[in-house]
Amino acid sequence: MLMCSDFGPFGVSAGGTVVVKIDKSVLRSFALFEKMPDVEIEELLSRATTRRVPSGEAVFEQGAPASHFFLLLNGRLKVTQVTPDGQQIIVRVVHPGDLFGFAKALRRPDYPGTALSVIESLTVCWPTDLWPHFIDRSPVLAASALNTIGARLEEAHTRIREMSTQEVERRVAHAVLRLTKQAGRAAEGGIRIDFPITRQDIAEMTGTTLHTVSRILSAWEGDGLVEGGRQKLTVRDVTRLQALADSAKL
Amino acid sequence: MLMCSDFGPFGVSAGGTVVVKIDKSVLRSFALFEKMPDVEIEELLSRATTRRVPSGEAVFEQGAPASHFFLLLNGRLKVTQVTPDGQQIIVRVVHPGDLFGFAKALRRPDYPGTALSVIESLTVCWPTDLWPHFIDRSPVLAASALNTIGARLEEAHTRIREMSTQEVERRVAHAVLRLTKQAGRAAEGGIRIDFPITRQDIAEMTGTTLHTVSRILSAWEGDGLVEGGRQKLTVRDVTRLQALADSAKL
DNA sequence: AACCGTCTTTGCGCAATGGCAAAGAGCAGG
DNA sequence: CCTGCTCTTTGCCATTGCGCAAAGACGGTT
Structure with a gap:
């Protein structure tokens, strides 16, 4: 399964779509990268690939090995899980600017859910191996990532509380x-x-x-x-x- | 509120109980510290305080500023949350060897729940400020912590899934x-x-x-x-x- | 403009649960 | 051994929310 175009910031993806060059100003517009120095953003982008995800297509699927982690630039995704008996739940909605699919960062070998685009979306992709590297290089990013995870955990508990009571x-x-x-x-x-x-x-x-x-x-x-x-x-x-x-x- | 005895590994706590000296062999018996070099464990312990928590008493309470993070040595805790309208849920049960109360590590300013001892328990306490220090010093611990958080997130989702379906x-x-x-x-x-x-x-x-x-x-x-x-x-x-x-x- | 597939609305009956209330039981302390 | 407290069990009833089924919209496509 081709998770991401392998052509770097320029190029043509498998589907024939021209892959957009991501400018650092685009990243900068997200809170996550707001305070990141130019050099770091460029370093990040130099390792990144991009992927256009037509509406209804999956970025990754539940159970697949976590090869990449992602940033949603544009569009909207829903992360779903399917229970053994076939029922589905929506774990979360991913909005532009959100990091997602960083299962491996939490030492999970594979994606716990499926990320499905609801409308045509554009993601930036990095190989999971690069995660530690980025965390090392950018304390800001490291902090934000922890923030995100904390928020996510809290959100999950909120949901549990709501469903319970x-x-x-x-x-x-x-x-x-x-x-x-x-x-x-x-x-x-x-x-x-x-x-x-x-x-x-x-x-x-x-x-x-x-x-x-x-x-x-x-x-x-x-x-x-x-x-x-x-x-x-x-x-x-x-x-x-x-x-x-x-x-x-x- | 006195969260932890301030007397180091030796001493007498507020309640008059002799505070146990924790030996490195005790920590070593938990998976988390299994592979940690002696020096590191000693370093950890040198900064630690301990606290005996009688049954029914709280280690920390929901909403209180997260001043310490903890390791449960002995006993059993339940982490609860109270909804605005007074209903209670049990978020998790803490078992010996579990780290808990590291809200601040996830950039939360205060504890999201209350940790209540179910039977007399013994905890090791570290000031939250030390968290980054420990993570820096001990890659093993850092990895384990992420592991733990990942597991916890997954657990939360499992619970949501179960409650949904x-x-x-x-x-x-x-x-x-x-x-x-x-x-x-x-x-x-x-x-x-x-x-x-x-x-x-x-x-x-x-x-x-x-x-x-x-x-x-x-x-x-x-x-x-x-x-x-x-x-x-x-x-x-x-x-x-x-x-x-x-x-x-x- | 006609067609089709997907999404939405609604009626009806039932099974699962929550609420309430009261009685029974085990355990700790005096 | 007695007393009181907390925890547990149970019956009964009121509701909620689900299952099933069918019909109605809405949009996109040809």
């Missing part, structure tokens, strides 16, 4: 609010979630079923809280939704 | 099996969980209620799968319990 409606409310924060874009009359998302997706993020999510969203729509659509969701009244997420009943 | 009975089965693996001790006619654990605890680990856990365990006991008791649990038939945890129905 809250009914479905509040969980869905929290999930939707999180999405608007991470991927919200101002739209007419509310905040629109900026990538195609299905009720099924929301169900897999909250540990419930497509049907229940649909019912809940319908109810909310009736109350003027949100506005739905095919693979679309706009939050009309963030405040009230937040209230619903926080306290028990509306 | 499995009914309560299977979740309880998994939890009990995990406990027997981590804290099982051979007993007459089965494997006994080696520390006092209540149905409430199990409920908080699996995201259900005391009542449901009690019902499930009663049913299992009727089937000869386990044997209960006040704060006791012995698994009689691991194989069958495993089968129940894996496949749907018994």
Whole structure:
């Protein structure tokens, strides 16, 4: 499986797509690299390859050996896991600027989940072997990486706490609010979630079923809280939704 | 709040208890320190303090600034989190040899949970500031720490997956099996969980209620799968319990 | 413009769980 | 040995949320 184009910052990938040259200014625009000296960024980029991931395609798959780690430049991914009996859950949504797939950094031999692009995406790829090297070279990056992992762990625990103690409606409310924060874009009359998302997706993020999510969203729509659509969701009244997420009943 | 005795490896703690001198052979017996050179272990110990934690007492509390990180030598702790509305969940059980409370290593300013001793325990404490120092000095430790964090993240995801896709009975089965693996001790006619654990605890680990856990365990006991008791649990038939945890129905 | 596949909505009935309440049991301390 | 406290068991009932099934939209494609 070809995980990344092997042509360096220039070149033509397997699919015939011209691989974009990544300028350091692009990286610099992400918080992670904000304070990184030019030389270091260039060093990073000199080792990097890039990959265009058409919508619906996987960057890596659950169980595959962790050959690379990645930075999402553009687009949106969902990381999923499949249970032995075939059920799927969404572990996380990856947004532009996020590092992902650094399983090996945590001494895991292979990817614990599948990273699936939801819309056409662009990633930077580095061979996992380079991870220690980068950590050594760039204390900033090392710190950020730990930050990221800490945040991720905390997020996981938050989710566990929610699933343990809250009914479905509040969980869905929290999930939707999180999405608007991470991927919200101002739209007419509310905040629109900026990538195609299905009720099924929301169900897999909250540990419930497509049907229940649909019912809940319908109810909310009736109350003027949100506005739905095919693979679309706009939050009309963030405040009230937040209230619903926080306290028990509306 | 006095987190650790300030008397070094010798001395008398606030409670008047003689603080045990930790010998390097004790640390060496844990996988984490197995391959660590003598000098390094001594260096670690020279900076360490110790603390005896009577049953029911907290090593640190949720929200408190993360002043130390710890190694559990002896005893058993449970790490809990309390939700804003007062419900509690058990995040993890800490076993002898586990590092815990290294929130700061992940750039968290304070402890995300409370570590409560279930039986009288003995911990080694280091100031958080020393973490980077240790990581620098001991690549083995650094690697192990990452290992630990990776495992912890994976564990969290496993739990999310289970809570998303499995009914309560299977979740309880998994939890009990995990406990027997981590804290099982051979007993007459089965494997006994080696520390006092209540149905409430199990409920908080699996995201259900005391009542449901009690019902499930009663049913299992009727089937000869386990044997209960006040704060006791012995698994009689691991194989069958495993089968129940894996496949749907018994 | 017609067609098709995917996503969404909804009704209905049921099984799984949570809530509540009260009684029973084991353990520790006096 | 008695007392009190905490932990556990159980019955009953109210709800939640899931399964199943079918029909309706929406968008993209030819």
